Amino acid sequence: MKIAFIGGGNMGRAMISAIIGKELALPDEMIVADVREESRRALILELGVRATASNVEAVRNADVIILAVKPQNLAEVAADLSGRLEPRQLVVSIIAGKTAKTLVEGLKHQSVVRVMPNTPAMVNKGMSVWTATDAVNDNQKETARRILSAMGEELFTFDEGDLDKATALSGSGPAYFFLFMEALIEAGVRMGFTPETARQLTLQTAVGSAEFARQSGKDLAELRKMVTSPGGTTAEALKVFETGGFKELVNNSIEAALRRARELGS
Numbered sequence: 001m002k003i004a005f006i007g008g009g010n011m012g013r014a015m016i017s018a019i020i021g022k023e024l025a026l027p028d029e030m031i032v033a034d035v036r037e038e039s040r041r042a043l044i045l046e047l048g049v050r051a052t053a054s055n056v057e058a059v060r061n062a063d064v065i066i067l068a069v070k071p072q073n074l075a076e077v078a079a080d081l082s083g084r085l086e087p088r089q090l091v092v093s094i095i096a097g098k099t100a101k102t103l104v105e106g107l108k109h110q111s112v113v114r115v116m117p118n119t120p121a122m123v124n125k126g127m128s129v130w131t132a133t134d135a136v137n138d139n140q141k142e143t144a145r146r147i148l149s150a151m152g153e154e155l156f157t158f159d160e161g162d163l164d165k166a167t168a169l170s171g172s173g174p175a176y177f178f179l180f181m182e183a184l185i186e187a188g189v190r191m192g193f194t195p196e197t198a199r200q201l202t203l204q205t206a207v208g209s210a211e212f213a214r215q216s217g218k219d220l221a222e223l224r225k226m227v228t229s230p231g232g233t234t235a236e237a238l239k240v241f242e243t244g245g246f247k248e249l250v251n252n253s254i255e256a257a258l259r260r261a262r263e264l265g266s
Protein backbone atom coordinates (compact mmCIF):
# COMPACT_ATOMS: atom_id res chain seq x y z
CA MET A 1 0.00 0.00 0.00
CA LYS A 2 1.39 3.39 -0.99
CA ILE A 3 0.53 6.12 1.47
CA ALA A 4 1.13 9.85 1.11
CA PHE A 5 0.96 12.23 4.05
CA ILE A 6 0.30 15.92 3.58
CA GLY A 7 1.75 17.34 6.81
CA GLY A 8 4.27 15.46 8.94
CA GLY A 9 3.74 17.06 12.37
CA ASN A 10 2.67 15.45 15.65
CA MET A 11 -0.29 13.46 14.35
CA GLY A 12 1.24 12.66 10.97
CA ARG A 13 4.24 11.14 12.73
CA ALA A 14 2.05 9.21 15.17
CA MET A 15 0.21 7.65 12.24
CA ILE A 16 3.41 6.87 10.34
CA SER A 17 4.94 5.18 13.41
CA ALA A 18 1.80 3.08 13.90
CA ILE A 19 1.67 2.05 10.24
CA ILE A 20 5.34 1.03 10.29
CA GLY A 21 4.89 -0.76 13.62
CA LYS A 22 2.00 -2.85 12.28
CA GLU A 23 3.77 -3.36 8.91
CA LEU A 24 0.82 -2.02 6.91
CA ALA A 25 3.31 -0.30 4.66
CA LEU A 26 7.09 -0.23 4.47
CA PRO A 27 8.78 3.10 5.31
CA ASP A 28 9.82 3.58 1.68
CA GLU A 29 6.23 3.06 0.54
CA MET A 30 5.32 6.22 2.43
CA ILE A 31 6.02 9.76 1.36
CA VAL A 32 5.41 12.86 3.41
CA ALA A 33 4.97 16.36 2.05
CA ASP A 34 5.79 19.07 4.56
CA VAL A 35 6.58 22.73 4.00
CA ARG A 36 9.20 22.73 6.76
CA GLU A 37 12.64 21.45 5.78
CA GLU A 38 13.52 20.62 9.37
CA SER A 39 10.41 18.49 9.62
CA ARG A 40 11.23 16.67 6.37
CA ARG A 41 14.78 15.93 7.53
CA ALA A 42 13.54 14.50 10.84
CA LEU A 43 11.00 12.30 9.06
CA ILE A 44 13.66 10.84 6.79
CA LEU A 45 16.18 10.28 9.60
CA GLU A 46 13.85 9.08 12.34
CA LEU A 47 11.19 7.16 10.44
CA GLY A 48 12.93 6.25 7.19
CA VAL A 49 10.09 7.54 5.02
CA ARG A 50 10.54 9.63 1.89
CA ALA A 51 9.84 13.35 2.13
CA THR A 52 9.18 16.17 -0.27
CA ALA A 53 8.23 19.84 -0.23
CA SER A 54 5.71 19.23 -3.02
CA ASN A 55 2.17 18.12 -2.19
CA VAL A 56 1.62 17.29 -5.85
CA GLU A 57 4.66 15.02 -5.96
CA ALA A 58 3.61 13.26 -2.75
CA VAL A 59 0.18 12.20 -4.02
CA ARG A 60 1.45 10.80 -7.31
CA ASN A 61 0.80 7.00 -7.35
CA ALA A 62 -0.49 7.01 -3.76
CA ASP A 63 -3.35 4.66 -2.86
CA VAL A 64 -4.18 6.60 0.29
CA ILE A 65 -3.58 10.30 0.93
CA ILE A 66 -3.66 11.38 4.57
CA LEU A 67 -4.27 15.07 5.22
CA ALA A 68 -2.57 16.00 8.51
CA VAL A 69 -2.16 19.77 8.29
CA LYS A 70 -3.76 22.34 10.61
CA PRO A 71 -7.27 23.52 9.65
CA GLN A 72 -5.90 26.91 8.57
CA ASN A 73 -3.60 25.21 6.03
CA LEU A 74 -6.30 23.18 4.28
CA ALA A 75 -7.05 25.93 1.72
CA GLU A 76 -3.45 25.99 0.43
CA VAL A 77 -3.33 22.19 0.29
CA ALA A 78 -6.64 22.12 -1.60
CA ALA A 79 -5.29 24.72 -4.03
CA ASP A 80 -2.32 22.40 -4.75
CA LEU A 81 -4.33 19.19 -5.09
CA SER A 82 -7.72 20.27 -6.41
CA GLY A 83 -8.67 18.30 -9.51
CA ARG A 84 -5.36 16.39 -9.49
CA LEU A 85 -6.47 13.29 -7.61
CA GLU A 86 -7.47 10.07 -9.37
CA PRO A 87 -10.94 8.67 -8.55
CA ARG A 88 -9.35 5.44 -7.17
CA GLN A 89 -7.36 7.36 -4.55
CA LEU A 90 -8.69 7.53 -0.99
CA VAL A 91 -8.33 10.77 0.95
CA VAL A 92 -8.24 10.43 4.74
CA SER A 93 -8.47 13.71 6.62
CA ILE A 94 -7.69 14.09 10.31
CA ILE A 95 -8.16 17.87 10.20
CA ALA A 96 -10.34 19.06 13.09
CA GLY A 97 -13.65 20.63 12.11
CA LYS A 98 -13.31 20.38 8.33
CA THR A 99 -16.36 18.56 6.99
CA ALA A 100 -16.41 15.85 4.35
CA LYS A 101 -18.39 18.27 2.15
CA THR A 102 -15.68 20.96 2.47
CA LEU A 103 -13.03 18.37 1.60
CA VAL A 104 -14.96 16.96 -1.39
CA GLU A 105 -15.59 20.44 -2.77
CA GLY A 106 -12.12 21.81 -2.02
CA LEU A 107 -10.28 18.83 -3.51
CA LYS A 108 -12.85 18.10 -6.24
CA HIS A 109 -12.61 14.48 -5.11
CA GLN A 110 -15.40 12.17 -3.95
CA SER A 111 -13.77 9.43 -1.85
CA VAL A 112 -13.12 10.98 1.53
CA VAL A 113 -12.79 9.50 5.01
CA ARG A 114 -12.91 11.97 7.88
CA VAL A 115 -11.27 10.87 11.14
CA MET A 116 -10.72 12.29 14.59
CA PRO A 117 -7.75 10.46 16.12
CA ASN A 118 -5.76 11.39 19.22
CA THR A 119 -2.08 11.50 20.22
CA PRO A 120 -1.98 8.27 22.29
CA ALA A 121 -1.86 6.77 18.78
CA MET A 122 1.90 7.27 19.31
CA VAL A 123 1.83 4.28 21.67
CA ASN A 124 -0.94 2.33 19.90
CA LYS A 125 -3.50 3.41 22.49
CA GLY A 126 -5.29 5.90 20.27
CA MET A 127 -9.03 6.42 19.83
CA SER A 128 -10.21 7.28 16.33
CA VAL A 129 -13.78 8.10 15.36
CA TRP A 130 -14.46 8.15 11.62
CA THR A 131 -16.97 8.49 8.85
CA ALA A 132 -16.87 8.12 5.07
CA THR A 133 -18.57 9.63 2.03
CA ASP A 134 -20.84 7.41 -0.09
CA ALA A 135 -18.14 7.17 -2.76
CA VAL A 136 -15.81 5.27 -0.42
CA ASN A 137 -16.11 1.59 -1.35
CA ASP A 138 -15.91 -1.39 1.01
CA ASN A 139 -12.26 -2.11 0.20
CA GLN A 140 -11.32 1.48 0.94
CA LYS A 141 -13.29 1.36 4.19
CA GLU A 142 -11.38 -1.76 5.15
CA THR A 143 -8.10 -0.01 4.34
CA ALA A 144 -9.09 2.95 6.51
CA ARG A 145 -10.09 0.61 9.32
CA ARG A 146 -6.74 -1.20 9.17
CA ILE A 147 -4.79 2.06 9.32
CA LEU A 148 -6.83 3.34 12.25
CA SER A 149 -6.67 -0.01 14.09
CA ALA A 150 -2.88 0.20 13.88
CA MET A 151 -3.12 3.27 16.14
CA GLY A 152 -5.48 1.76 18.72
CA GLU A 153 -9.28 1.56 18.78
CA GLU A 154 -11.51 2.83 15.99
CA LEU A 155 -15.22 3.59 15.88
CA PHE A 156 -17.14 4.14 12.64
CA THR A 157 -20.17 6.45 12.57
CA PHE A 158 -22.68 7.30 9.85
CA ASP A 159 -23.43 10.59 11.61
CA GLU A 160 -20.77 13.14 10.75
CA GLY A 161 -21.96 15.33 13.64
CA ASP A 162 -20.25 12.77 15.91
CA LEU A 163 -16.86 13.89 14.56
CA ASP A 164 -17.00 17.34 16.19
CA LYS A 165 -18.27 15.76 19.41
CA ALA A 166 -15.42 13.24 19.33
CA THR A 167 -12.99 16.10 18.73
CA ALA A 168 -14.14 17.73 21.97
CA LEU A 169 -14.06 14.46 23.94
CA SER A 170 -11.37 12.09 22.68
CA GLY A 171 -9.41 14.28 20.22
CA SER A 172 -8.67 17.00 22.75
CA GLY A 173 -9.17 14.61 25.68
CA PRO A 174 -5.53 13.64 26.24
CA ALA A 175 -4.80 17.29 27.07
CA TYR A 176 -7.48 17.25 29.78
CA PHE A 177 -5.98 14.16 31.40
CA PHE A 178 -2.47 15.62 31.10
CA LEU A 179 -3.63 18.82 32.80
CA PHE A 180 -5.24 16.84 35.61
CA MET A 181 -2.09 14.78 36.04
CA GLU A 182 0.06 17.93 36.03
CA ALA A 183 -2.13 19.31 38.82
CA LEU A 184 -1.80 16.09 40.84
CA ILE A 185 1.98 16.09 40.42
CA GLU A 186 2.19 19.73 41.51
CA ALA A 187 0.08 18.94 44.57
CA GLY A 188 2.33 15.96 45.28
CA VAL A 189 5.43 18.13 45.09
CA ARG A 190 3.80 20.70 47.39
CA MET A 191 3.30 17.93 49.97
CA GLY A 192 7.04 17.24 49.78
CA PHE A 193 7.48 14.41 47.22
CA THR A 194 10.23 14.79 44.63
CA PRO A 195 8.85 15.54 41.12
CA GLU A 196 9.96 12.05 40.03
CA THR A 197 8.07 10.31 42.84
CA ALA A 198 4.99 12.51 42.36
CA ARG A 199 5.06 11.63 38.64
CA GLN A 200 5.42 7.90 39.31
CA LEU A 201 2.53 7.86 41.79
CA THR A 202 0.32 9.93 39.48
CA LEU A 203 0.97 8.05 36.23
CA GLN A 204 0.64 4.60 37.76
CA THR A 205 -2.60 5.67 39.45
CA ALA A 206 -3.94 7.01 36.14
CA VAL A 207 -2.96 3.93 34.12
CA GLY A 208 -4.15 1.59 36.90
CA SER A 209 -7.52 3.34 37.24
CA ALA A 210 -8.19 3.29 33.49
CA GLU A 211 -7.17 -0.36 33.19
CA PHE A 212 -9.21 -1.34 36.25
CA ALA A 213 -12.27 0.46 34.87
CA ARG A 214 -11.84 -1.24 31.50
CA GLN A 215 -11.18 -4.76 32.81
CA SER A 216 -13.86 -4.73 35.50
CA GLY A 217 -16.45 -3.22 33.15
CA LYS A 218 -18.08 -1.74 36.26
CA ASP A 219 -19.84 1.57 36.50
CA LEU A 220 -17.34 4.35 37.26
CA ALA A 221 -19.45 5.67 40.14
CA GLU A 222 -19.32 2.20 41.71
CA LEU A 223 -15.54 2.06 41.34
CA ARG A 224 -15.32 5.53 42.88
CA LYS A 225 -17.42 4.37 45.84
CA MET A 226 -15.07 1.39 46.36
CA VAL A 227 -12.28 3.91 47.02
CA THR A 228 -14.38 6.23 49.16
CA SER A 229 -14.53 5.01 52.76
CA PRO A 230 -17.22 6.80 54.78
CA GLY A 231 -15.58 9.56 56.79
CA GLY A 232 -12.26 8.84 55.10
CA THR A 233 -9.70 10.78 53.05
CA THR A 234 -11.24 10.34 49.58
CA ALA A 235 -14.60 11.68 50.75
CA GLU A 236 -12.86 14.83 52.01
CA ALA A 237 -11.16 15.39 48.64
CA LEU A 238 -14.31 14.66 46.62
CA LYS A 239 -16.28 17.15 48.73
CA VAL A 240 -13.81 19.85 47.68
CA PHE A 241 -14.14 18.86 44.00
CA GLU A 242 -17.92 19.02 44.27
CA THR A 243 -17.97 22.37 46.04
CA GLY A 244 -15.71 23.73 43.30
CA GLY A 245 -18.21 22.65 40.62
CA PHE A 246 -15.88 20.07 39.07
CA LYS A 247 -18.41 18.31 36.80
CA GLU A 248 -19.87 21.59 35.60
CA LEU A 249 -16.39 22.92 34.87
CA VAL A 250 -15.61 19.80 32.82
CA ASN A 251 -18.91 20.08 30.96
CA ASN A 252 -18.32 23.77 30.17
CA SER A 253 -14.85 22.94 28.89
CA ILE A 254 -16.13 20.22 26.56
CA GLU A 255 -18.84 22.55 25.28
CA ALA A 256 -16.18 25.19 24.51
CA ALA A 257 -14.17 22.61 22.55
CA LEU A 258 -17.28 21.50 20.64
CA ARG A 259 -18.13 25.11 19.75
CA ARG A 260 -14.58 25.63 18.50
CA ALA A 261 -14.65 22.40 16.43
CA ARG A 262 -17.82 23.66 14.74
CA GLU A 263 -16.30 27.12 14.18
CA LEU A 264 -13.21 25.56 12.57
CA GLY A 265 -15.49 23.84 10.10
CA SER A 266 -17.47 26.89 9.10
Ligand SMILES: NC(=O)C1=CN([C@@H]2O[C@H](COP(=O)(O)OP(=O)(O)OC[C@H]3O[C@@H](n4cnc5c(N)ncnc54)[C@H](O)[C@@H]3O)[C@@H](O)[C@H]2O)C=CC1
Nearest residue numbers: 007008009010011034035036068069070071073095096117
Ligand atom coordinates in the same frame (compact mmCIF):
# COMPACT_ATOMS: atom_id res chain seq x y z
N1 LIG B 1 -2.46 17.12 17.85
C1 LIG B 1 -3.56 16.45 18.17
O1 LIG B 1 -3.77 16.02 19.31
C2 LIG B 1 -4.59 16.17 17.12
C3 LIG B 1 -4.61 16.86 15.94
N2 LIG B 1 -5.58 16.61 15.02
C4 LIG B 1 -5.59 17.34 13.78
O2 LIG B 1 -4.46 16.93 13.06
C5 LIG B 1 -3.98 18.00 12.25
C6 LIG B 1 -2.49 18.15 12.45
O3 LIG B 1 -2.24 18.45 13.81
P1 LIG B 1 -0.76 18.34 14.41
O4 LIG B 1 -0.06 17.18 13.81
O5 LIG B 1 -0.90 18.47 15.85
O6 LIG B 1 -0.13 19.70 13.78
P2 LIG B 1 1.41 20.03 13.48
O7 LIG B 1 1.50 21.50 13.41
O8 LIG B 1 2.28 19.30 14.43
O9 LIG B 1 1.64 19.41 12.01
C7 LIG B 1 1.18 20.01 10.84
C8 LIG B 1 2.29 19.90 9.80
O10 LIG B 1 1.79 20.39 8.56
C9 LIG B 1 2.85 21.07 7.89
N3 LIG B 1 2.24 21.97 6.90
C10 LIG B 1 1.71 23.21 7.08
N4 LIG B 1 1.26 23.68 5.92
C11 LIG B 1 1.48 22.74 4.97
C12 LIG B 1 1.21 22.64 3.57
N5 LIG B 1 0.60 23.62 2.91
N6 LIG B 1 1.58 21.53 2.93
C13 LIG B 1 2.21 20.51 3.59
N7 LIG B 1 2.49 20.54 4.92
C14 LIG B 1 2.12 21.64 5.60
C15 LIG B 1 3.56 21.78 9.03
O11 LIG B 1 4.89 22.14 8.65
C16 LIG B 1 3.52 20.73 10.14
O12 LIG B 1 4.68 19.91 10.15
C17 LIG B 1 -4.77 19.24 12.64
O13 LIG B 1 -5.70 19.53 11.63
C18 LIG B 1 -5.48 18.86 13.91
O14 LIG B 1 -6.75 19.43 13.96
C19 LIG B 1 -6.50 15.63 15.19
C20 LIG B 1 -6.52 14.90 16.33
C21 LIG B 1 -5.59 15.13 17.41
Ligand SMILES: O=C(O)[C@@H]1CCC=N1
Nearest residue numbers: 096167170171172173
Ligand atom coordinates in the same frame (compact mmCIF):
# COMPACT_ATOMS: atom_id res chain seq x y z
O1 LIG C 1 -6.63 21.26 19.46
C1 LIG C 1 -7.00 20.93 18.33
O2 LIG C 1 -7.63 21.73 17.60
C2 LIG C 1 -6.69 19.54 17.82
C3 LIG C 1 -7.93 18.77 17.53
C4 LIG C 1 -8.02 17.72 18.60
C5 LIG C 1 -6.75 17.82 19.28
N1 LIG C 1 -6.02 18.76 18.82
